[in-house]
Amino acid sequence: xxxxxxxxxxxxxxxxxxxxxxxxxxxxxxxxxxxxxxxxxxxxxxxxxxxxxxxxxxxxxxxxxxxxxxxxxxxxxxxxxxxxxxxxxxxxxxxxxxxxxxxxxxxxxxxxxxxxxxxxxxxxxxxxxxxxxxxxxxxxxxxxxxxxxxxxxxxxxxxxxxxxxxxxxxxxxxxxxxxxxxxxxxxxxxxxxxxxxxxxxxxxxxxxxxxxxxxxxxxxxxxxxxxxxxxxxxxxxxxxxxxxxxxxxxxxxxxxxxxxxxxxxxxxxxxx
Amino acid sequence: xxxxxxxxxxxxxxxxxxxxxxxxxxxxxxxxxxxxxxxxxxxxxxxxxxxxxxxxxxxxxxxxxxxxxxxxxxxxxxxxxxxxxxxxxxxxxxxxxxxxxxxxxxxxxxxxxxxxxxxxxxxxxxxxxxxxxxxxxxxxxxxxxxxxxxxxxxxxxxxxxxxxxxxxxxxxxxxxxxxxxxxxxxxxxxxxxxxxxxxxxxxxxxxxxxxxxxxxxxxxxxxxxxxxxxxxxxxxxxxxxxxxxxxxxxxxxxxxxxxxxxxxxxxxxxxxxxxxxxxxxxxxxxxxxxxxxxxxxxxxxxxxxxxxxxxxxxx
Amino acid sequence: xxxxxxxxxxxxxxxxxxxxxxxxxxxxxxxxxxxxxxxxxxxxxxxxxxxxxxxxxxxxxxxxxxxxxxxxxxxxxxxxxxxxxxxxxxxxxxxxxxxxxxxxxxxxxxxxxxxxxxxxxxxxxxxxxxxxxxxxxxxxxxxxxxxxxxxxxxxxxxxxxxxxxxxxxxxxxxxxxxxxxxxxxxxxxxxxxxxxxxxxxxxxxxxxxxxxxxxxxxxxxxxxxxxxxxxxxxxxxxxxxxxxxxxxxxxxxxxxxxxxxxxxxxxxxxxxxxxxxxxxxxxxxxxxxxxxxxxxxxxxxxxxxxxxxxxxxxxxxxxxxxxxx
Ligand SMILES: Nc1ncnc2c1ncn2[C@@H]1O[C@H](COP(=O)(O)OP(=O)(O)OP(=O)(O)O)[C@@H](O)[C@H]1O
Ligand SMILES: [Mg+2]
Numbered sequence: 021x022x023x024x025x026x027x028x029x030x031x032x033x034x035x036x037x038x039x040x041x042x043x044x045x046x047x048x049x050x051x052x053x054x055x056x057x058x059x060x061x062x063x064x065x066x067x068x069x070x071x072x073x074x075x076x077x078x079x080x081x082x083x084x085x086x087x088x089x090x091x092x093x094x095x096x097x098x099x100x101x102x103x104x105x106x107x108x109x110x111x112x113x114x115x116x117x118x119x120x121x122x123x124x125x126x127x128x129x130x131x132x133x134x135x136x137x138x139x140x141x142x143x144x145x146x147x148x149x150x151x152x153x154x155x156x157x158x159x160x161x162x163x164x165x166x167x168x169x170x171x172x173x174x175x176x177x178x179x180x181x182x183x184x185x186x187x188x189x190x191x192x193x194x195x196x197x198x199x200x201x202x203x204x205x206x207x208x209x210x211x212x213x214x215x216x217x218x219x220x221x222x223x224x225x226x227x228x229x230x231x232x233x234x235x236x237x238x239x240x241x242x243x244x245x246x247x248x249x250x251x252x253x254x255x256x257x258x259x260x261x262x263x264x265x266x267x268x269x270x271x272x273x274x275x276x277x278x279x280x281x282x283x284x285x286x287x288x289x290x291x292x
Numbered sequence: 293x294x295x296x297x298x299x300x301x302x303x304x305x306x307x308x309x310x311x312x313x314x315x316x317x318x319x320x321x322x323x324x325x326x327x328x329x330x331x332x333x334x335x336x337x338x339x340x341x342x343x344x345x346x347x348x349x350x351x352x353x354x355x356x357x358x359x360x361x362x363x364x365x366x367x368x369x370x371x372x373x374x375x376x377x378x379x380x381x382x383x384x385x386x387x388x389x390x391x392x393x394x395x396x397x398x399x400x401x402x403x404x405x406x407x408x409x410x411x412x413x414x415x416x417x418x419x420x421x422x423x424x425x426x427x428x429x430x431x432x433x434x435x436x437x438x439x440x441x442x443x444x445x446x447x448x449x450x451x452x453x454x455x456x457x458x459x460x461x462x463x464x465x466x467x468x469x470x471x472x473x474x475x476x477x478x479x480x481x482x483x484x485x486x487x488x489x490x491x492x493x494x495x496x497x498x499x500x501x502x503x504x505x506x507x508x509x510x511x512x513x514x515x516x517x518x519x520x521x522x523x524x525x526x527x528x529x530x531x532x533x534x535x536x537x538x539x540x541x542x543x544x545x546x547x548x549x550x551x552x553x554x555x556x557x558x559x560x561x562x563x564x565x566x567x568x569x570x571x572x573x574x575x576x577x578x579x580x581x582x583x584x585x586x587x588x589x590x591x592x593x594x595x596x597x598x599x600x601x602x603x604x605x606x607x
Numbered sequence: 608x609x610x611x612x613x614x615x616x617x618x619x620x621x622x623x624x625x626x627x628x629x630x631x632x633x634x635x636x637x638x639x640x641x642x643x644x645x646x647x648x649x650x651x652x653x654x655x656x657x658x659x660x661x662x663x664x665x666x667x668x669x670x671x672x673x674x675x676x677x678x679x680x681x682x683x684x685x686x687x688x689x690x691x692x693x694x695x696x697x698x699x700x701x702x703x704x705x706x707x708x709x710x711x712x713x714x715x716x717x718x719x720x721x722x723x724x725x726x727x728x729x730x731x732x733x734x735x736x737x738x739x740x741x742x743x744x745x746x747x748x749x750x751x752x753x754x755x756x757x758x759x760x761x762x763x764x765x766x767x768x769x770x771x772x773x774x775x776x777x778x779x780x781x782x783x784x785x786x787x788x789x790x791x792x793x794x795x796x797x798x799x800x801x802x803x804x805x806x807x808x809x810x811x812x813x814x815x816x817x818x819x820x821x822x823x824x825x826x827x828x829x830x831x832x833x834x835x836x837x838x839x840x841x842x843x844x845x846x847x848x849x850x851x852x853x854x855x856x857x858x859x860x861x862x863x864x865x866x867x868x869x870x871x872x873x874x875x876x877x878x879x880x881x882x883x884x885x886x887x888x889x890x891x892x893x894x895x896x897x898x899x900x901x902x903x904x905x906x907x908x909x910x911x912x913x914x915x916x917x918x919x920x921x922x923x924x925x926x927x928x929x930x931x932x
Contacts, residue, residue, distance in 0.1 A: 130314075248441075
């Protein structure tokens with residue numbers, strides 16, 4: 021008795037449309053997102069400016085589109101970077117076992133004490149705030165998450181018979197890792213990556229809201245919100261759109277990841 | 293039990309030391325010149341060299357690390373570059389606000405999570421359950437700072453029930469409470485949404501167990517079964533997640549303080565970043581990380597207190 | 608005190624219990640036997656008003672003269688523990704692991720009978736004494752994991768007795784216990800039933816337990832009560848082909864002799880396997896597996912006829928059938 025996968029469809033639809041809009045922004049936006057027109061500031065939504073203009077007369081839709089692209093790039097790069105390092109560590113830990121595995125897992129436990137925000141704060145204090153720091157900080161928190169997941173999944177693969185057979189046939193642990201472990205843990209990792217992508221989008225928004233992320237003139241949803249917060253009495257609508265964009269994209273990728281996990285492997289099912 | 297505590301405490305001390313090394317390494321050993329950061333690129337080489345001497349930056353890093361830790365052990369976190377006063381004093385001044393916010397936020401989080409989670413579990417598969425689940429799914433996707441802005445928009449800008457931000461100081465207790473209401477809600481709503489799902493699934497699992505059937509067969513009312521029998525048993529996973537989420541609460545507090553311009557530690561960190569006040573940032577980051585680790589430690593101990601079976605095994 | 612007629616429990620079209628009728632008087636000791644899935648627990652749950660939410664109940668179930676088939680949960684709650692109480696198979700799982708057993712037993716005393724803390728405590732001590740728990744004072748403060756299996760089952764019995772029920776249902780009370788302890792628990796139940804003039808219903812796979820503890824017997828298969836009567840007589844002279852199969856499949860006495868530290872042999876088996884609930888034949892549930900099947904068995908259900916030992920629902924007993932053959 022399989023229900024209609026509402027979450028999957030909804031998640032895919034939301035995530036898909038955000039991705040499409042972000043891609044579209046490379047080739048087309050209604051206006052130049054940075055074009056200032058002071059005479060036309062705080063314009064209300066109209067046919068010319070679908071969501072109106074901001075305090076400098078810039079087109080809101082164009083800014084949101086470019087911001088979508090920026091957010092997704094940050095989230096993508098940091099998940100791939102942190103995930104890549106984490107997977108290598110996790111799989112290596114699993115293949116070596118013993119004290120190496122213990123050490124890697126201990127260290128990754130330790131790094132759970134550093135939320136992305138704290139790491140970004142340290143980097144910002146030393147190097148000044150920048151987009152790169154955001155990427156590094158978010159990538160950093162993804163390392164232990166992926167190390168943990170891939171070690172767990174890899175350890176399961178190592179108990180399977182074909183692995184014993186492989187070892188008996190004299191194949192090296194690294195060869196076995198590439199030939200058998202990696203393909204078998206790929207599904208779990210892709211699911212996790214989708215979920216962490218949503219988390220990264222949320223972290224990027226928070227960091228750029230706090231001024232630790234993308235610097236002007238690069239638009240980002242978080243910074244648009246912190247700008248709008250100073251204008252709440254004048255133009256409350258500007259504080260709505262970027263927030264909705266964040267919710268839609270985070271919800272989309274979160275639902276997508278969760279429902280793929282539920283469909284692909286009920287044993288992994290776990291409430292977030 | 294005491295052996296368990298001893299071992300856990302030893303692990304805690306080691307972890308704290310390791311964290312301090314990481315913090316120190318990131319802020320001192322990574323290529324980057326604090327003197328350059330502080331004075332900016334316009335400063336002369338001489339001025340930078342002088343500042344470096346003043347900050348003791350010419351000693352080798354391990355020496356400086358040991359000095360730093362030794363100072364902290366004495367309660368001396370160094371002197372803030374920008375405020376010119378001891379960092380410990382700055383922290384002490386702002387800690388009460390941050391603590392109050394974190395505590396009230398955690399409390400409200402628990403209230404929301406337990407109420408929503410248990411309600412949802414007791415209405416499993418019915419409309420009420422669905423409504424709670426949809427709300428919590430949304431809650432997870434909403435950034436706390438945006439929810440905060442929306443709250444300000446509604447309750448401060450439009451309805452004028454609460455101030456949009458700022459803090460009158462503890463000498464005005466009523467005003468202080470009023471200015472903490474919106475921050476507390478913003479902090480708790482999102483965390484509560486995450487925790488409500490955990491509570492629900494944990495309660496559903498417990499409700500399938502035999503002793504719940506016994507309680508029903510004893511003629512106890514559904515409410516009593518839920519609160520006295522299901523809840524305590526469902527609490528263990530919930531507490532685990534509370535511990536794991538504590539990092540989220542702490543960073544949430546930092547963010548929320550900045551949304552509402554509350555003069556707590558979170559504001560202090562950002563002021564210090566803007567002032568290039570590395571010593572202060574370093575001390576604060578260490579403190580926050582330490583709090584996260586301590587929270588996890590507290591959770592481990594709390595387990596043993598909740599669950600007599602565990603207590604027996606640890607004895 | 609309990610009057611049941613044509614009680615059925617259905618999941619959609621599948622009957623987990625079909626047209627069960629029985630009467631229970633104070634002091635009765637009734638055994639219920641049958642293979643796994645025959646509806647024994649469903650009968651017990653129905654008597655407690657605790658059938659799963661997905662099930663629907665029909666027929667007449669009178670407790671102390673009150674019709675309960677359509678009673679609300681609140682009405683049931685007023686009867687549970689006070690009229691009908693129940694103990695379960697896995698005593699460890701059936702006790703809240705985070706509560707001291709004393710607290711567990713005191714709870715109904717305080718909520719239902721409105722006793723004060725001290726009164727409830729004194730009453731609990733009496734109950735612990737009555738069910739033969741050693742050192743009752745100390746047991747009050749024990750957690751379930753600190754007790755042995757037999758002691759846990761005694762705690763559950765004390766809990767069930769707390770509000771003086773008129774009927775105690777024990778659903779496989781000894782399956783999880785080793786043989787010697789099982790015997791002592793069984794004897795305890797009998798003693799309690801006698802002392803309190805309380806009706807006792809023991810559900811078991813274990814024919815020895817039933818033989819030892821009960822005077823009347825219900826044999827169930829596929830949701831039907833197929834044979835009933837005096838326990839001793841049915842066990843020595845079963846009539847229904849299903850009962851005969853069940854008894855024939857019973858382990859030899861010398862094999863079943865209790866060996867300390869071992870669990871009792873569980874399921875007696877009859878050749879063939881039990882069809883799923885929805886695949887049961889519409890007539891006699893046993894048709895298809897029955898060695899003495901008649902052509903009409905599959906489609907029509909027999910009413911109950913007298914046997915030498917009691918009643919059985921089997922067409923073989925129908926005078927009309929007998930005259931044919
Ligand atoms: N929630 C449910 N939904 C559907 N069918 C159920 C449900 N609960 C029980 N049943 C069915 O009802 C029938 C009777 O079950 P019951 O538990 O009364 O058997 P039993 O005689 O107690 O068996 P056992 O000796 O294994 O305890 C079984 O076929 C079972 O599959
Ligand atoms: Mg049963």
